[in-house]
Amino acid sequence: MVELLFLLLPIAAGYGWYMGRRSVRQEREVHRNRLSQRYFKGLNFLLSDQPDKAVDLFIDMLAVDSQTLETHMALGNLFRRRGEVDRAIRIHQNLVARPSIGEEDRRLAMLELGQDFMVAGLYDRAENIFDELKDDPEHSQQAQEQLLAIYQHTKDWHQAIKVAKRMGKDRPMAITRALSHFYCQLAGLALDKGNSREALKEYKKALDVDSGCTRAREGLAKLYRDGGQLEEALAVLVPVISTDPDNSSEVLPVIADLFSRLGDSEGYYNFLAKAVSQDSGVSVVLAYADLTQAQAGIGSAEALLLDELKRHPTLKGFRRLIQYQREKVAEPSAKESLNLLAELVEQQIRIRPTYRCRHCGFSANKRYWLCPSCQQWGQIKPIRGLDGD
Ligand SMILES: [Zn+2]
Known part of the structure; x- marks a missing residue:
């Protein structure tokens, strides 16, 4: 009897194996049937002109595993770029929630999800994500840049300063520039409250971070000038000619005013001579020509301007040259022609952006x-060249 039982064992094992295989096959069959049903449902949506429903169904059908992860990511990014942020969020949220994907992939999906939230304007949710990623060596730079964008958008300058400082001295120049502007923003808020002492402190911090920050120099100069410290104001503003020559025309009127209040016409003349030699734009040249005209006559001023126009032709310089010519000619018809020419040049200058x-x-x-x-700080400056300064 026992021998018989031993004989039956292989049969039982074989039966078990057969039944197991059958049930796996059946399961696969059921899954395949379910998939094809959903596939046809998706196709029906497409055919009945309901592409949105079809896309949603196809997304759900795509199982997340290491092989389809990139497809999911690409799909999510595609939706975000097309402005379909809801779908992008759904895909990326789905990826983040999957326990089956590795930690690295999960963080990559989080980065994408954070960007979806940014596009959707959900800054608090984006902030949570980037805050979690800011210590990740792989994504810290990107996460911190996004955090900066959030704080900039929400005007949380203290937090923005914290993030920018945290990026250290190796941060990109654009971030350093932004950091000095964040201090300038705080200075502006202090001025709104009438706290000029606080504003002074913030402007100085801005200059410590970026000595080329013209905004901080202008702010400081104004505070010094209002406080009667004219020489300090000049000392902080004059370097703009070298640190940020493109902004020379912006600071020139204040510099002229400061020299005038100090009664230092010689200092102003020397300043202009140096600025002209540093190619600081046509506004500086015109101011220099004005002084030359007052001191040595119109002929010298014209010669100076002609020399400058040969090297850097500008409409504004040309306009001034016509004015000089107009003063020299006596014949009415020639004067009339020059007036017409001046009007045409004037129109050109007026329609150009500044x-x-x-x-x-x-x-x-x-x-x-x-x-x-x-969204870059301190990059909008007077236009240089033929149409500009
Ligand atoms: Zn821009």
Whole structure:
């Protein structure tokens, strides 16, 4: 009897194996049937002109594993770029929640999800994500840049300063520039409250971070000037000619005023002579020509201007040259022609924008510290060249 039982064992094992295989096959069959049902449902949506429902169904059908992860990521990014942020969020959230994907992939999906939230304007949720990623060596730079963008958008300058400082001395120049502008923003807020002592402190911090920050120099100079410290104001403003020559025309009127209040016409003349030699734009040349005209006559001023126009032709310089010519001619018809020419040049100058972003090319007739187009700080400056300064 026992021998018989031993004989039956292989049969039982064989039966078990057969049944097991059958049930796996059946399961696969059921899964396949379910998939094809959903696939046809998706196709039906497409055919009945309901592509949104079809896309959602196909997304759900795509199982997340190491082989399809990249497809999910690419799909999510595609949706975000197309402005379909809800779908992008759903895909990336789905990835982050999957226990089956590795930690590295999960963090990558989090980075994408954070960007989805940014695009959707859900800054608090984006902040939570980037805050978690800011210590990750792989993604810290990107996470911190996104945090900066959030604090900049929400005007939380203290937090923005914290993040920018945390990036250390190796941070990109654009971040250093931004950091000095964050201090300038705080200075502006202090001034709004009438606290000029606090504003002075913030402007100085801005200059410590970036000595080329013209905004901080202008702010400091104004505070010094209002406090009667004219020489201090000049000392902080004059270096703009070297640190940020593109902004020379912006600071020139204040510098002229300071020298005038100090009664230092010789100092002003020397300053202009130096600025002209440093190619600081046509505004400086015109101011220099004005002084030359007052001291040595119109002929000397014209010669100076002609020399400058040969090297750097500008409409503004040309306009002044016409004015000189007009004063010299006596014949009415020649005067009339010059008037017409002056009017044409004037029209050209008037229709041209005054400022342009050095980073993205955005042009404006108003000065912005933060470019509305590319969100870079301190890049909108007076236009240089033929049409500009
Ligand atoms: Zn820009």
